[in-house]
Amino acid sequence: MALNDTLKLRQLLAPANLRPLAAPLLILVILSMMVLPLPVFLLDVFFTFNIAISVMVMLVAMYSTRPLDFSVFPTVLLVTTLLRLSLNVASTRIVLLEGHAGPDAAGKVIEAFGNFLVGGNTAVGLVVFIILTVINFVVITKGAGRIAEVSARFTLDAMPGKQMAIDADLNAGLVDEKEAKRRRKEIAQESDFYGAMDGASKFVRGDAVAGIIILAINIIGGLFVGIMQHDMAVGDAAHTYTLLTIGDGLVAQIPSLIVSVAAGLVVSRVGDEGDVGGLVIGQLFSNPQVMVLTAAIIGVLGLIPGMPNLVFLLLAATLGGMAWMRRKRIAEEAAAAAAPEAAAQVPMPAADNLEASWNDVSQVDVLGLEVGYRLIPMVDKGQDGELLKRIRGLRKKFAQEVGFLSAPVHIRDNLELKPNGYRLALKGVEVGSGDAYPGQFLAINPGRVSGPLAGRETTDPAFGLPAVWIDASMREQAHALGYTVVDASTVVATHLNHVILNHAAELLGRQETQALLDHLGKESPKLVEDLVPKLLPLGTVQRVLQNLLEEGVNIRDMRSIIEVLAENAPRVQDPAQLTTRVREALGRAILQGLFPGNAEVQVMALEPGLERILMQAMAAGGEGGAIEPGLADTLLRQTAQIAQRQEDVGLPPVLLVPAQLRLLLSRFLRRAVPSLKVVSNSEVPENRTIRVTAMVGAQG
The missing domain is CATH 1.10.8.540 (FHIPEP family, domain 3)
Structure with missing residues (x-):
């Protein structure tokens, strides 16, 4: 039994089990320092630990290759700030209780900062403390907070585009689902990190303000305690307690400054991989021409009488030497790079060549939708874009009405388009384009509105009708005037549906x-x-x-x-x-689609003389029989006019012809009158009543 207890105790005290307890224990110790008196030795230990942890945070920030490599930094910032404030409370208690005993009453660390760093001079100490506080509060913390705020805003704005790029790579097969999830998680973490840094920077600013207030309180409280309770002279009390307070302030303010610098290093990084030191040296001292010019300028200044000539000339010589070494190294690297190029001209085995392969061939999308950056929220999965739902509904409706499932619509952003522009592509070729304005509505004039509307005039991209982009507040007014009002996603979806229906055969x-x-x-x-x-x-x-x-x-x-x-x-x-x-x-279904129910079939027909002429042309040339140009022009013009009259009275433009002429006239008239349907006599069911409303080719 004792052996089992020993094993359980060892398992409990294992490093892997103690690690989760480290953070709660540290917070508990920090909070206890605010309420429990500390011995002077422990105070020195905690002050030293505070300095060490601040230096460690700065070094980790410098050697991190990406901001997310130090994603716990906002939490560390909060903990270190809380540690400094707890130490301030603990040191204030000891300074006021034991300060009359001498400069070392509050510990060796405070004494060292009060005497060694400022030479025991209270005025110098106050000036140094105020300067450090201003640097920390006004320069570093404010700048780092501003960078974090802007980075958070731009990272959040860029999230839809980045997520669309990930979806595009996933659809194209460039990444798998696991990699896509990892990238999406990284994007979300990046946004959360900069948002947290924006808030965490307020801790450091508050710490700087608290340091100034604590300094004033300690000086005033020390004077009161020294004079009233320990009968010290005013001068002695002011010197002793001010020196102790300055040492206490400096020992807290310097770690605060170090952590603030670390915060600035983390948030001011850009996307380059590598630590800060390597990037600075690699980019600042990479161009020998810059160093030569700098050495020349410093050398000229060093020749001016009265200047510290030795220092200037020594620095100029150092920069000149560095430039010469850098130029020599660049020449060696160029020579080393030229050697493989020369060797590459020698025939190599097939396994080592870099010839093009079938992997370099990319297929075009059957259906594509490209959008400007302002339309990205409409097609963003993360924001539950309304247009995505409509496109899914369009494909389902198309399959139900037309009879087959079309290719999926590949959506991507295109920075070459106007911010509110979009483009529809079929097999890589543009077949439609337009503009859409999220948050606004398109009021379409169907031809019988009772008044104008104020807004951005345009044309309905699907059907070419005059339209106006209006604000949401004018929606009811537009309805009252007889306009057809649709939102931006419906505009794009309707245009896409029109394109899909018109190109169904190609799909x-x-x-x-x-x-x-x-x-x-x-x-x-x-x-x-x-x-x-x-x-x-x-x-x-x-x-x-x-x-x-x-x-x-x-x-x-x-x-x-x-x-x-x-x-x-x-x-x-x-x-x-x-x-x-x-x-x-399929004649019954064809007529049912044109004239629903048992309605009378009201159609156009050919004048008998024209019909005979066309039959003779068919007999002479077969299905590809040619029509005399003058007759062809007249036929096109009259058919277009009569079809328009049919549409004006609400009837579908249908031309009824003999079976022998149907294919010829359908192909011939389709381009001039896209809405015209050419039906043969043999396609009309026997139970349908036919009435000819107009004759093509009749005089007058």
């Missing part, structure tokens, strides 16, 4: 087509297996689906599309003809 690549067939194959595996690759190659199926998407036909009914392709593939392999057969099978 359907072979990988998406295969994924679509695999998804269908889970429910109908035999249907997919019989078609691809037995009857049709994957590329032909992709081309048919792209043809449908180019004309605004969704591909949600993949079962019907695959069945039609499987039925016609033994006889037809041409994608255009297969697309025609698929459209006929």
Whole structure:
């Protein structure tokens, strides 16, 4: 039993178990010094410990390669400040109680600082103490606090951009999830560190103010105690207690100054890796030309009569020698660097060459969104950006309405853009751009508003309608005037949705087509297996689906599309003809999308004479039959005019033509009238009523 108790005691007293107790014990000792009287010897020990810990803090700050390497510094700053204040309280108690006994009454450390450092002169001591306090309070602490405040602000502002860069690297595969988490944690710690340093600097400033107040209180209290309680002469009491108070102040103020310098060293560092001494020597004395010019200037000053010539000339000679040695070293390094370059011209084994590889090839993003720096909060995961949610919703809605899952949208910041600008890219090529103003709303004029609005006039980036950027306070007024009001994230999301819908065919690549067939194959595996690759190659199926998407036909009914392709593939392999057969099978869905319900199908049609001419052109040249230029111009102009009239009365611009002309006219009219839908007679279900509202090619 005794052996077990001994083992437990050893385990309890092991260094690894005592380490967590070190900080609480230190705080307890510091607080006890404020209320319990200390022997003079212990006071000397604690004063010496205070000086040692201050020097150690400064050296650690100098040899830290990054600010976060000394992330505990704000806590150390608080503890050392509390230690100095506790020592001030303990020393004040001893000075007032035992000061009448002589200069060594408060310990050897205070006596040494009071006599040796200032020569026992109270006036000199007061001046030195005040100068040290001013240096600490006005110069070092104030400057370090300002640097920490600005660093905290800029670090916080830069967090969204840094986090986006990490997400971009993660999406690009440059880093793994573990490294991304480490970087995000480091960014958060950096912001917290500078924020804590900004607050911790107030401790040092308060310590300097407390030092001045304690000095005054000790002098006044010492005079009162010496004269009233110990019957000392006024001069003797003033000399004794002032000297002890100055020694006490200096022994606390010098460590405070050292810690303040350490704080300044930590927060004034930039991103270079390396300790402060190496960086200063490496950067300040790296240019021999600078040292030569400095030596020349100091040498000229040393030749002026009345100047301390020996000191100036000696320093000039030292700088000149250092410049010569530095220039010689640079020449040696250049010669050493030139040797490998010469050796590199000799053919080397393939394993050692630095030729380009496939790792240097980077693929462009299928869909990309680049934003200016003011739009970063809209797409920042850390700030729960509203635009990210909308983009996720857009992709889900696109998959439900169009019939396949598009490529993800890769988002990155671009400092080359305007602060409020954004750019949409498809396969690396810009397909849209615009401006967005977070916190403001875009009031879009649909064409029937009852009054103007004050704001930044612009154009709706998605549909080209006149619009005005307004403040949030004018939102209700804009609604009352008939404007359509949307926020900044909705503007970007709507523009992105418009681009995705218009380029749906380009977004359907072979990988998406295969994924679509695999998804269908889970429910109908035999249907997919019989078609691809037995009857049709994957590329032909992709081309048919792209043809449908180019004309605004969704591909949600993949079962019907695959069945039609499987039925016609033994006889037809041409994608255009297969697309025609698929459209006929999807005719009910096509008309349902244009004229919902059982509404009357109000369409445009070709004048019979024009129809005969076009049929003859088709017969003479096949599907690629050419149209006479004059007739083509008239056809384009009249179709555009009639389509616009259809849209003005709220009807979709639909042109009904014979099946033989549908493909030709669809391709011919699509660029001039993007909103026009060309439907063949064979695509109209028998149960739908057709009414022709306008004739293309009719006179007048």
